[in-house]
Amino acid sequence: xxxxESSRIVITGIGLTAPNxxxxxxxxxxxxxxVSNVKNIDMRYIGEVHAGVCDYDTKKYQTRRELRNxxxxxxxxxxxxxxxxxxxxxxxxxxxxSRVGVYIGTTEHGNVETENEVYNISQYDYDVxxxxxxxxxxxxANNPAGEVTLNLGIHGPHYTIGAACAAGNAGxxxxxxxxxxxxxxxxxxxGVSESTNTFGIFASFKSQGALGQHEDPTKASRPFDSxxxxxxxxxGGAVYTLERLEDAQTRGAKIYGEIxxxxxxxxxxxxxxxxxxxxxxxxxxxxxxxxxxxxxxHIVNTHATxxxxxxxxxxxxxxxxxxxxxxxxxxxxxxKSYIGHAMGAAGALELAGNLPAFEDGIVHPTIxxxxxxxxxxxxxxxxxxxxxxxxxxxxxxxxxxxxGINSCLIIKKFAE
Amino acid sequence: xTKEDIKKVVLEIISEIAPDEDLSNVQSDVRxxxxxxxxxxxxxxxxxxxxxxxxxxVPEEDYQQLASLDSCADYLTPKFAGAGA
Numbered sequence: 001x002x003x004x005e006s007s008r009i010v011i012t013g014i015g016l017t018a019p020n021x022x023x024x025x026x027x028x029x030x031x032x033x034x035v036s037n038v039k040n041i042d043m044r045y046i047g048e049v050h051a052g053v054c055d056y057d058t059k060k061y062q063t064r065r066e067l068r069n070x071x072x073x074x075x076x077x078x079x080x081x082x083x084x085x086x087x088x089x090x091x092x093x094x095x096x097x098s099r100v101g102v103y104i105g106t107t108e109h110g111n112v113e114t115e116n117e118v119y120n121i122s123q124y125d126y127d128v129x130x131x132x133x134x135x136x137x138x139x140x141a142n143n144p145a146g147e148v149t150l151n152l153g154i155h156g157p158h159y160t161i162g163a164a165c166a167a168g169n170a171g172x173x174x175x176x177x178x179x180x181x182x183x184x185x186x187x188x189x190x191g192v193s194e195s196t197n198t199f200g201i202f203a204s205f206k207s208q209g210a211l212g213q214h215e216d217p218t219k220a221s222r223p224f225d226s227x228x229x230x231x232x233x234x235x236g237g238a239v240y241t242l243e244r245l246e247d248a249q250t251r252g253a254k255i256y257g258e259i260x261x262x263x264x265x266x267x268x269x270x271x272x273x274x275x276x277x278x279x280x281x282x283x284x285x286x287x288x289x290x291x292x293x294x295x296x297x298h299i300v301n302t303h304a305t306x307x308x309x310x311x312x313x314x315x316x317x318x319x320x321x322x323x324x325x326x327x328x329x330x331x332x333x334x335x336k337s338y339i340g341h342a343m344g345a346a347g348a349l350e351l352a353g354n355l356p357a358f359e360d361g362i363v364h365p366t367i368x369x370x371x372x373x374x375x376x377x378x379x380x381x382x383x384x385x386x387x388x389x390x391x392x393x394x395x396x397x398x399x400x401x402x403x404g405i406n407s408c409l410i411i412k413k414f415a416e
Numbered sequence: 417x418t419k420e421d422i423k424k425v426v427l428e429i430i431s432e433i434a435p436d437e438d439l440s441n442v443q444s445d446v447r448x449x450x451x452x453x454x455x456x457x458x459x460x461x462x463x464x465x466x467x468x469x470x471x472x473x474v475p476e477e478d479y480q481q482l483a484s485l486d487s488c489a490d491y492l493t494p495k496f497a498g499a500g501a
Contacts, residue, residue, distance in 0.1 A: 064435040069457070130468060133460045 009176045010414060011256040012248050013090070013241035015083025016352050017076060019052035019234055019339045023083065027349075028356045031364040032386050036218035036338045038232055044119070044199045050212060050220040051196040052234025052340040061151065071138050072112060072194035072235065074147030076345075077104050080239035081148045081188045088241040089253060090186070092152075101184035102145040102158035103174040104239070105167030105191030107343035107401065109160065110139035111198035144192050148239075156184050164401025165303070166264065167191045168238065168347025169409045173262045175242045185247060192237035193343035201233055201343075208272065210307050212340075221340045222368035223304035223311050224376035224383075231305045232340030238348035256355050257395075257411040261290025267404025274310050279317040279406050283396065286408035287321075295327045296394055297410070299363055301354050302334045303398040304376075305341050314398065315376045324379035331389065332381045334366035347399030347407065357392040358413040417496045419489035426488045429465040433458050444485040466492075471499050 014024050020037040021027030030037070043049045058067055058075055061082045067075060081102070085092055117135050124130040137143070145158040157178070163170035168191030175189025195201045205211040212230035214220040221232040248255055263285035267275035287294060300318060304311040322330045335350035336342075342349050357363060365382045372383065393413040400406045417425075427439055430452070437452050448454055462482060466472040472495045474482065481491035 065433070065437075065453075068433070068435070124468075130464070132464065133457065137457075 007180060008245040009179050009242055009259045010245050010248050011240050011259070011355070011411070012243050012253040013084040013086075013088025014238065014256060014352050014355070015080040015085070015087060016236070016238040016349060017054040017056040017079055018236045018342065018349055019054055022054070022056040024352055024356065027353055031335065031338060031353050032362060034367050036221070036367070038217045038220060038234070038340050040217050041196065043202055044115075046199055046202055046206070049202050050214070050217040050232045050340070052232060052236065052342065053196055054236055066151075069134060070147055071143055072197055073106065073109060073144040073192050076192045076194065076235065076237040077144040077148050077239065078151045080190065080192065080237040081152060084188060084239045084241045085152070090241065090251070095186065097153055098155040099185040100154045100156040101175065101178050101187050102148045102154060102156070103171050103178065103187060103189040104145040104148070104160045105163055105169070105171030105344050105348065106144060106160045107164050107167055107193060107195065108201070109141055109143060111200050112194055113138040115198055115200060148188060163407065164403060164405055165341065165343055165346055166399040166401040166405045166407035167344040168349065168351070169262070169397060169399040169407035170264060170347075172240060172242070172259065172348060172351075172409060173264065173407065175240070176259050176262065179242055179244055185243070187242040188239050189242050190237065190239035190348035191344040191346070193235045193345040195233050195343045196235040205231055205233065212306050219368045221306050221336050221338070223302070223306045223334045223337050223366060224315070224373055224381065225369045226371040226373045228306045228308060228311065228373070230307055234340035234342040236339065236342040236345040236349050238345055238352045240348070255414040257358060258414050259409065260412045261286040261292065261410030262408065263289065264405065264407045267406070269404060271404070272402055274313040274400055275404060276313040276317040278404070279314060279398070279400060280320050282406040282408045283317065283321045283398070286396065286410050290410045290412070292394065292410065294322045295329065297322065297327070297330050297396045298389065298392045299354055299357060299395045300330060300332045301350050301395060301397045302332060303400045304334050305336055311373070312375045314400070315378055318378060327380070330380055331363045331387060332378050333363055335364070337367045347397060347409070350399075351395065351397045351409065351411065354395050354397070355411065357395070361389050361392050363387045363389060363392065417493070419493055422489045422492050422496060423485045425470070426462070426485060426492075429462055429469075430454075432465070433461045442485060447483045448485070449483075470496065472496065
């Protein structure tokens, strides 16, 4: 197959589940209405914790037997993929399934099943004869993507992209690459998180002093607020159908937007602490690939997770890339303030929540800011109330993760 | 435990493993995989549930004995007796 490097790559379908919505329409409405839906759940060994939990219809695309064998990440990936395919309007029966690729970003995979199995054998005096034969197929790193291929009968490549909390963007970037290379004709790309089912994630953030707390769980995730004290762990997923522009146009597809810029780089400084210099370089590199200036960007969707240091570092980087004096049309917001941190799904979900701005011209705000931290006081931060703009044509989506991975994706409203 | 009781035990396990299946007309003398949508992992689930719920071990070389309800009953009767069930 010849390379298709001259092709433009577009988004033609979106399937998602978030703690505050199980479709793009529901999710967007919650973001415009200020609905969070973060709740308290009981976590094994820990007790009550805040979490963003999804309530999508698990039986919509899987039988009860399939669900019994599935992982939560697999189930979320299947729901999102099937919803994306449906939304794209693709005639699935006419698709050459050997030319479809599945690229699902994950922060982690296997913790849930491993914890469950260790707990299970603890009930049998740690006799490993009671360890499930399902453990390996459930915990192999490609599980969420592989489950999608089983469910949809896809015969092209599938794998997950492990990229900590940058994984949602990384999944989309992988899909973009494979379409450009001509390896596939349709990419199902995005990210998923099942992290609310593993106590280890919560316990580790708690030990790190980075687990968010508030008497009202819906206010626990509060990036940029002076009283912010950590992350709210969430599950969720967002999967996109990506196609080459000519293919999308040939079938008369609805086009949500075009991927015009992207970049991934590494801090190489610390396993958990962010590095604003590398974040800045990541944004500049994505802008360069897009052929855009900072002032051309209309929405910067921040990664900020509501940790005291992390939010400041990202604001520092954004202040330097998008000085308000030279970027009067750039608005900055944050989606984690509603749904918490959906880990591997975060980048993909947060992008989805902002894409409708191309149609309605509204920038959803960052909520839960009662007392703006002066160090996060970016002049064009949209706080607590949505802002209508004359036009929104470009979105820059940041997602950063542990081990110092930074990702940046730029989507442009489609124009011929 | 009678052979009929053992068939009920096996069907109860299958109802948990394959909750979408209609088990009302399963024929005892016909191979389970010919009547139900069961794969090799499902049979391992049956083996695991016999171990967990009834303390019964089915060695790998005997898996074929679980092919039908009748063969399950024949094979498991002495094992249930041995387990004191």
